[in-house]
Amino acid sequence: MLPFFYLKGFNMRSQKIQFNNAQNQTLVAYIDWPVDGKPVAYALFAHCFTCTKNLKANSFINRALVAQGIAVMRFDFTGLGESEGDFADTNFTSNVSDLVAAADYMQSQWQAPELLIGHSLGGPAILIAATQIASSKAIVTIASPCDPEHVQHRLANAKTEIEQTGIAQVNIGGRNFNIKKQFLDDLRQHSMLDTISNLQKALLILHSPVDNTVDIENASRIFSAAKHPKSFISLDQADHLLSSKEDAFYVGRVIASWAARYLALDTRKPRKPEKIAERVVVRIAEDHYFTEINANGHDLIADEPKSLGGQNFGPTPYELLIAALGACTAITLRMYADHKKIPVEEICVVLKHEKIHAEDCDTCQGKTGKIDHIQREIEIIGAIDDKQRQRLLEIADRCPVHKSIRSETLVTTQLKS
Numbered sequence: 002m003l004p005f006f007y008l009k010g011f012n013m014r015s016q017k018i019q020f021n022n023a024q025n026q027t028l029v030a031y032i033d034w035p036v037d038g039k040p041v042a043y044a045l046f047a048h049c050f051t052c053t054k055n056l057k058a059n060s061f062i063n064r065a066l067v068a069q070g071i072a073v074m075r076f077d078f079t080g081l082g083e084s085e086g087d088f089a090d091t092n093f094t095s096n097v098s099d100l101v102a103a104a105d106y107m108q109s110q111w112q113a114p115e116l117l118i119g120h121s122l123g124g125p126a127i128l129i130a131a132t133q134i135a136s137s138k139a140i141v142t143i144a145s146p147c148d149p150e151h152v153q154h155r156l157a158n159a160k161t162e163i164e165q166t167g168i169a170q171v172n173i174g175g176r177n178f179n180i181k182k183q184f185l186d187d188l189r190q191h192s193m194l195d196t197i198s199n200l201q202k203a204l205l206i207l208h209s210p211v212d213n214t215v216d217i218e219n220a221s222r223i224f225s226a227a228k229h230p231k232s233f234i235s236l237d238q239a240d241h242l243l244s245s246k247e248d249a250f251y252v253g254r255v256i257a258s259w260a261a262r263y264l265a266l267d268t269r270k271p272r273k274p275e276k277i278a279e280r281v282v283v284r285i286a287e288d289h290y291f292t293e294i295n296a297n298g299h300d301l302i303a304d305e306p307k308s309l310g311g312q313n314f315g316p317t318p319y320e321l322l323i324a325a326l327g328a329c330t331a332i333t334l335r336m337y338a339d340h341k342k343i344p345v346e347e348i349c350v351v352l353k354h355e356k357i358h359a360e361d362c363d364t365c366q367g368k369t370g371k372i373d374h375i376q377r378e379i380e381i382i383g384a385i386d387d388k389q390r391q392r393l394l395e396i397a398d399r400c401p402v403h404k405s406i407r408s409e410t411l412v413t414t415q416l417k418s
Contacts (some may be wrong), residue, residue, distance in 0.1 A: 020106040022079060022086075023098050029083035030054060030076030030103065032111075033063045040072035042264045044116035045104055047096070047123030047130075048075065049144075049242065053082035058120070058243035058252075065253025068300070069261065071116065076103055089168065089179035092187035093126065093149045100130035108136065115139065116260050121215065121241065124223075125149045125193055131202060139203045139263040141256050144241050146215050147222040148193045197226040203263040204231045207252055214241035232259060246291070247314065291315070323352040323375055329402035330379065337396045343389050347382040375406075 015031045022028055031054055034040065044066060048056055054075040063073040078099050080088030104114050113136030119127030124145020131137045159180065162169040167182045197204075204227045208220035224233050234255055239248040260266070283303075285292045290311040294301040303318055305311025316324065327350040338345040353376045362372060381393055397403070 018074075020076075020102065022095075022102045024079070024086070026079055026085040028076050028079065028085070028099060028102070030074055032072060032074045032107075033060075033067050034072050035067045035070050040112075041070035041266050042072075042116060042260075043107055043112045043114045044071050044073040044118060044260075045100065045107065045114040045127075045134075046073055046075040047100055047117075047119040047127045048078070049121030049123055051081065051088075052120075052242075053077050055082065056120075056242070057246070058249040061246055061249035062118070062243075062253035062256070065250055066116075066257050066260075069257040069266065071257065071260070071264075071266075072111070073118075074103060074107055074114070087179075089181050089184075092184045093122070093191060094187050096122075096126045097129045097133075100126060101133050104130070104134045104136070115264050116256075117141070118256065119143065119145060120243075121145055122149060125191070128193065128200065129191065129196055131200065132196065137202060139205070139260045140200065141205045141207065141260075142220075142223060143207045143243070143252060144209065144212055144215055144236075144239075145206075145219065145223070147197075147219040147226070149191050150189060194222070194226045197223055198228065200227060205256065205259050206231070206233045207236055207255065208233075209236035209239040209241070211238055212236075212241045230263070246312070319354050323354050326375065326377070326400070326402050326406065327352045329400040330377065330397050333400040334379070334381070334393055334396060337393065338383075343383070343385055343393070345381055345383040345385065345393075347380075349380040349382075351378045351380075352376065 014034050014036050016034060018030050018032055019027050020030065046054075046059060046063065048054060048059060054077050059075050063075065066073050076099070077084035078096050079086035079091045100117075107114055114134065115136055115138045117127045117131050117134065117137045117139070118141040119125070120143045122145070124142035125148065127140060128142065131140050159169040159171045163180055163182055163184075168179055170177050171180050204223075206220050206223050206227075208215075208217050210217045220233065224231060236243075236248060236252065239245065239252075243249045243252060280297070282295045283292060284294075290303075290305040290309075291314055292303040294303060301321075302315035303321055304313055304315040305317055306313050330350045331348045334348050335345070337343075355374050355376075356371045357374045359370055359372045362374075377397075379394065379397055381390060385393075
């Protein structure tokens with residue numbers, strides 16, 4: 002077993018592991034753990050046809066699941082990514098066997114998976130594997146065909162050559178793969194509708210109506226064949242690979258919320274965050290301005306609006322700044338009101354930040370350039386008199402963050418060696 006490392010997300014730590022399939026070949030996987038304690042459940046993720054465990058959508062989906070305390074294992078099928086074996090010798094049946102081997106490994110090391118998730122061709126594979134994984138309670142398909150034979154559409158130009166010569170090279174997603182006739186023969190052996198009808202497990206189907214790779218009629222056939230409990234969620238404008246981070250996060254959140262019912266998870270209990278040395282850590286990678294923040298074990302995000310080249314997934318740095326001022330103001334007022342037994346029911350602080358010309362500021366010493374102007378409006382609800390309200394207004398200016406903003410601040414910076 003390989004050591005832990007943090008992978009593009011502070012609420013998730015990813016551990017690289019290896020296990021053997023039925024042919025004793027080494028398959029490589031990540032198991033994504035919540036950093037804030039023992040998992041409340043385990044999930045197994047099956048990636049799409051010719052994809053790998055490293056598809057970005059997988060990581061984003063898993064991050065949403067991990068946030069709810071669900072540990073997720075994702076791995077490269079035989080002959081793909083970092084796993085051993087020749088892809089040309091694999092087929093749909095071997096994929097199912099790999100999933101069962103992964104579930105067995107999870108059971109031997111931690112806990113057997115209760116949640117099974119399959120993306121694209123991983124959907125039919127996970128449906129069949131569910132019949133062999135006794136621990137599974139909730140099954141999810143994402144943009145999945147109702148029958149594995151659907152993948153033959155991706156091989157249309159090479160199908161004749163494969164049938165005649167026994168093998169052909171096919172370009173899928175910009176990469177070349179050797180496909181043998183045994184792969185096509187194996188696809189024809191599986192009757193998915195009977196498997197779906199006899200599943201006897203909770204099923205969630207997620208599919209986009211504009212999926213150009215696997216049309217939404219497949220989702221309709223899966224849903225019609227399935228018995229209750231079953232659910233369907235439309236993914237609106239999402240593409241087949243969930244290449245939009247926003248779509249992938251949405252899918253993860255939906256799965257986490259849906260699965261909680263069938264895995265008997267109590268989502269009402271807040272998860273206790275793990276402190277990270279009482280500091281704030283900020284990380285930005287290659288995804289535009291999407292920024293991940295861990296403040297003393299609490300996960301936050303920041304971004305820029307689309308008009309400035311961002312994706313608007315989170316507040317801007319200035320919005321976080323004035324949010325800190327607003328939070329500090331509200332907390333300071335609550336502390337004072339509680340201490341003085343003032344019957345304050347609710348405090349609402351509304352803030353706005355803008356840049357203004359210094360010459361327009363009557364109380365500013367400098368009269369050139371621009372200055373930061375933060376407007377703060379405080380609403381105090383409760384049976385209090387005017388004298389108490391005025392005193393609370395005075396206390397608002399004693400908020401520590403307010404003092405920090407108004408005073409001279411020393412920031413020291415150094416590069417980590």
